[in-house]
Amino acid sequence: MAAPGSHLELVSCAIVLLTLFVTIATSADIFLDWHVSIDFNLKPVSADQQVITINGLFPGPLINATTNDNVHINVFNGLDEPLLFTWNGIQQRLNSWQDGVSGTNCPIQPGSSWTYDFQMKDQIGTFFYFPSINFHKAGGGFGPIRINNRPVISVPFPKPAAEYDLLIGDWYNSSYKDIRSRLDTVDDGISPSWMLINGKGPYMNNFSKSYETINVTQGKTYLLRISNVGTAWSFNFKIQNHQMVLVETEGSYVNQIQLDSLDVHVGQSYSVIVTANQIDADYYIVASPKMIVSTNSNTLIGVAVLHYENSTTPANGPIPIGPDPFDLQFSINQAKSIRWNLTTGAARPNPQGTFNVTNVTISENFILQASTGTINGSSRYTVNNVSYLTPDTPLKLADYFSNGSGVFELDAYSKNTSNVNAVSGVFVASALDKGWLEIVLKNEFETIDSWHLDGYNFFVVGYGEGEWRPESRFTYNLFDPVSRSTVQVFPRGWSAVYVYTDNPGMWNLRSQNLQNWYLGEELYVRVYDPDPNPAKENPPPDNLLLCGKYQPSAPPPSPSLSPPPPPPPNGPSSNAYNPPRTSRSLIAVITTAICYLFIGLL
CATH class of the missing domain: 2.60.40.420 (Cupredoxins -  blue copper proteins)
Structure with missing residues (x-):
């Protein structure tokens, strides 16, 4: 029997231990269903072409996770050819079975599905995913990945008012199938014709079906997660009348430097802080290609709009001109200036x-x-x-x-x-x-x-x-x-x-x-690693696909491509976190038992 007043002690003990358990049990399971298909009507730049969408979206849906979360993505291939996804920058600890490139995975055949299972192990930062075979990336299918810090890890900058993902990349007038069919040799190279921002054409262009807008409120700061999802061109990124503070690149916090513009090369990702410190108006957001003579600013240069909440003034004046696109010394010097922040933690509390x-x-x-x-x-x-x-x-x-x-x-x-x-x-x-x-x-x-x-x-x-x-x-x-x-x-x-x-x-x-x-x-x-102790790479997954010289002994049953059942409240359709695998009720029972034991010993 607990002594008088021990109920208060029990509650206090439980709070302390629950806090400890929550800190330890940091991983959650995220379940997503992706239906990959072709949209002939999207036409980002009013050209007749096939655009690869995921759940009808271009770019695809955000994967919003926290360090050590487990992600399960069931991919339904609605294309007419094999498909794979790779996770650009996600390290797949001990698990190249889930890497999603031709050397590690059999492709997902048309009309079938496969589930990727991987962990965001000891990572934070800005990344993206994309289809890795058959030149699919030139047709879309890419999307953003955020890996947030665990609550116990401090972030080396004030919490922004909001975060925005900016997927920027070159784009062709022809479909990916057409480009692919013409690429038999290096000499058949075909140059892109556009720069898209979040799958949208440049502002003020008659051939753009729409353009991207980033909404801000005067005096607040925002985190922009910028990725080059293109196929060929590096670009220089800038915002009219605004400076940026570089804070992170592909999972690493960097020494914070203030920039007028930032070079982003194919496949790279950065996070920058922008303060809305100008008068209420609209301002150009510009991505201009490197090593390209962009004489036609309405096509080769990507243009979006930074819109202040109370603005009635559209973006105006000439589009900001960044450094000479052929000035390699500028690019080299900027690259050398990006240094690791040695004093902050990231996925772990250690500096x-x-x-x-x-x-x-x-x-x-x-x-x-x-x-x-x-x-x-x-x-x-x-x-x-x-x-x-x-x-x-x-x-x-x-x-x-x-x-x-x-x-x-x-x-x-x-x-x-x-x-x-x-x-x-x-x-x-x-x-x-x-x-x-x-x-x-x-x-x-x-x-x-x-x-x-x-x-x-x-x-x-x-x-x-x-x-x-x-x-x-x-x-x-x-x-x-x-x-x-x-x-x-x-x-x-x-x-x-x-x-x-x-x-x-x-x-x-x-x-x-x-x-x-x-x-x-x-x-x-x-x-x-030939030594089984410590543990080597993970064994093959239970749903391992076989192909090539290792064919399945019998044809597998045809997977159902019927729509998935409705998600539970706060479920995967909103990309919300499911409870960690450790049962919360079990944690409560263990916590209470430990507290009774502790109080009884006092």
């Missing part, structure tokens, strides 16, 4: 600087030259003179069932030097588990290239012009290099990154420029 590269020992290095080569009479993009040849069987399946036998040969091509002659091949490079890897990315092109490594963030330690040499290492920034998953490589230059290879799996290393990727500028990095 980011706890995980630094100042004194690491490099165990191996890759030196990868991106160029073009002629193979069987066709010009292809290559890495070390190897143009990637996609096998019918995903590498991940072949590696799991037969160590790659009959599908790929590990390290068949050099990771440091180029083949004498250009060849097509299945380029799979090994990397030592839990070692530090240096990757030097070299660019022979006259355009800006952009490289991404699935499964990891890497430390961007250096940029350079001209030829990379071993002595170039003396120019590296090893004190506070930013950690991110996509790095630009400037024309006729190089970029260097460090990677700690602690995430076993089969991971795609590719150009983010879609034409380059489609025509062979990619490889896979196999990180293997």
Whole structure:
């Protein structure tokens, strides 16, 4: 029997313990149903083309999660060809089975469905998803991902009044199928014709069906999450009469710097803080392509509107002009100025600087030259003179069932030097588990290239012009290099990154420029841990798809494509969080029992 007054003690004890349990049980399960289809009537720029939508939306729906949440996305493929989604920058800890690229997953066949299951493990920040095969990205199907901080982790800037996702990218006048059919060689390259902001054409253009508007209130601050979801062009982002404070890039908080404009390269994401500190009016939001002569400002330049709540004055005057699009030194200097914030926490309370590269020992290095080569009479993009040849069987399946036998040969091509002659091949490079890897990315092109490594963030330690040499290492920034998953490589230059290879799996290393990727500028990095203790990569999922040389023993039953049942209140249709897997009633029972025991001992 509890002593008099112990009820108050019980309540106080329960509050303390419940707070502790809530802090520990931080992961929630998010369930989403995506119906992917083609919309012929959307016409972002009044051109007849096929636009890929998700649940009727272009861009697709927001994935709004918190660090360590578990995400379950059931994808219904309503296209007339196979489909895969990849999660740009989501690290998929120990789980490349869910990566959604041709080397890891069998595609989702037309008229069927498949469920992705992955965790936002130890991540925060701004990311996006997109379809990864068949040149689908040029037709849409992309959408934003936010990973919010857990409540116990402080954010290094005041809470904004609102957050906006800005998915910005180049766009073609033709459908993705038409562009794809014309891309047999490098020489068949087709340039985009537009820059869209959130799937909408530029403001003040007669061919734009609509334009994007961001609503603000004077005196308040806003967080803009900016992603380059395009296929070819880097862009410079700016807002008329407003400055931005850069705060985050692809899961890393950066030293806050004030900017008039920001270069964003293909596949990259940034978060900036903007204060609505001008008079009530409308202002231009501008995304202008790099390395492009944009003489027609109504098509090649993306234009949206920043609208003040009490504004009656439309945006007017000339569209703001940013830096010279061919001024590479501006871009290089800005890239070098983006540094990791060493003092703040992110997904964890530890300062980011706890995980630094100042004194690491490099165990191996890759030196990868991106160029073009002629193979069987066709010009292809290559890495070390190897143009990637996609096998019918995903590498991940072949590696799991037969160590790659009959599908790929590990390290068949050099990771440091180029083949004498250009060849097509299945380029799979090994990397030592839990070692530090240096990757030097070299660019022979006259355009800006952009490289991404699935499964990891890497430390961007250096940029350079001209030829990379071993002595170039003396120019590296090893004190506070930013950690991110996509790095630009400037024309006729190089970029260097460090990677700690602690995430076993089969991971795609590719150009983010879609034409380059489609025509062979990619490889896979196999990180293997032979020790079962500690745990290796996750086993294959229960719903593993088989294809290529590993066909299912019997045809699976046809999945139902009937509409999903209505979601529960506050359910997945609103992307709200479901309760953590740990039962709240069970937590309450355990909490009460512990408190009675504690009080009885006093």
